[in-house]
Amino acid sequence: MMxxxxEQMKMMYPKIYIFIMPYIKQxxxxxxxxxxxxxCPMMEDxxxxxxKVYNKVEADLDGKFGSEDEENMRLPRxxxxxxxxxxxxxxLLNEFIRRRRRRRPRPRPYNHYGY
Structure with missing residues (x-):
């Protein structure tokens, strides 16, 4: 059920996320x-x-997600x-955090047997 x-919630992600995420994972x-x-990656990394990711996706951004002028109206700053x-x-940061969390061993439950 969960x-x-x-999966239903993941289908609600914006299209730009679905477009960029494969480059992030790569x-x-x-x-x-x-x-x-x-x-752990440094800020420079x-x-x-x-x-690098931006340079790869830059050319397709306007074609797939609207013109820059249209976007600037929504993101003036x-x-x-x-x-x-x-x-x-x-x-990128979220993906690295997710990967580190996935590899961390889970703590064993403490029991009082034998003491």
């Missing part, structure tokens, strides 16, 4: 392959990956480029 609800995989799974870069950074 899996079905989770760059996280590459970072883990190069540096191992235990190395995140900025570098953000630039940052403009489209800044908002998309921020989104990419957030997704």
């Amino acid at each position: 899996d079905m609800e989770e 760059h996280c995989d590459m970072h883990e392959h190069m540096h191992g799974t235990e190395k 995140i900025e570098d990956m953000t630039d 940052y403009g489209r480029r800044g908002a998309v870069r921020d989104l990419i950074s957030i997704l």
Whole structure:
């Protein structure tokens, strides 16, 4: 039941998330392959990956998600480029956090037997 609800909720993600997320996972995989799974990325690593992902998706953004002028009206402070870069950074950080949480061993329940 919970899996079905989770899948239904995932279908509600905005299209830009679905478009960008494969690039995010690819760059996280590459970072883990190069540096191992235990190395926490530095801010410079995140900025570098953000630039690389943005450069890959930049050309398709206007065609798939509207023009820059239209987006600027909704995001006046940052403009489209800044908002998309921020989104990419957030997704990268969330993916690294999710992966680290997944690998962490769960604590064993404490029992009083034998004491």
